Structures are given as C-alpha cells and as structure tokens.
Amino acid sequence: MKNTILKYVFSVLAGAGIALAVMASRGIFHEDRTVQIMGILSDGFFVAGVVLSCVGLIIFVGNGGVFDMLAYSMILFFSLFRRNLERKYKDFYEYREAKKGRKRSLAFLLLVGLFYVALAALFLALYSTL
Numbered sequence: 001m002k003n004t005i006l007k008y009v010f011s012v013l014a015g016a017g018i019a020l021a022v023m024a025s026r027g028i029f030h031e032d033r034t035v036q037i038m039g040i041l042s043d044g045f046f047v048a049g050v051v052l053s054c055v056g057l058i059i060f061v062g063n064g065g066v067f068d069m070l071a072y073s074m075i076l077f078f079s080l081f082r083r084n085l086e087r088k089y090k091d092f093y094e095y096r097e098a099k100k101g102r103k104r105s106l107a108f109l110l111l112v113g114l115f116y117v118a119l120a121a122l123f124l125a126l127y128s129t130l
Helices: 002-025 034-063 068-079 092-099 107-129
Strands: none
Touching: 002 034, 002 107, 034 107, 068 092
C-alpha cells in the first residue's frame, strides 16, 4: 500500500516538474495576459501527460518481452569483463523463464499521465473560450 502511494506521489511530482519546466521555458512568469497563460498551462500539462503516458507504454512493451534479447545480450557482453566466468543464465530460454515473474506495474503512470492530459484539455477549453 505504502509503495503504491509512493509511486503515485513520485510520478505526480515528476509530471509537475516536467510541466513547470515547459511552462518556465514558455515564459509563464513574465506573461500577464490570461489567454496566453491558459495556453502555456495547457502546453505544459500536455507535455507532462504525454511523457508519463509514453513511459508507461514503454514499460508495457517491455513487460511483453520486446527488450529481452537486448537485455540478455548486454548481460552476456558485460559478463566478458568479469573475472568469474560463470554465467547466471545458461541460455536465453533460461533468462526468459526467470524474467517471466518480474512484471512491472504501469497503471500508475498511465493514470497520472491521463490526469495531466485532462488538465491540459481543461486549460485548452478555457483558452479557446477566452
């Protein structure tokens, strides 16, 4: 329970940091027109939502096993530089079987990303009505 709450808190903070960086780069602190502020807020929250959602989708694809061969090849490559020549996994099949149980949750990233996109839609609606 505590771990799940921390995931949401960190993803909300990461999204807020991304949104704040985008808003600062667009000059929100120097803008005095309400219409422009709404546009900048919409842009910032949209970028944060898309970034978090895309990270969640990359984790989803990774859970499907798309990056398994790349990860296994990196393990083999770096095992060449170790003194101990004994390998942790005998072959790729054994690596895949060991990795099957280690799926990462991605719902928190998608939910927080969609929340930021919804905030962007709200500010876009305010921008278009003003």
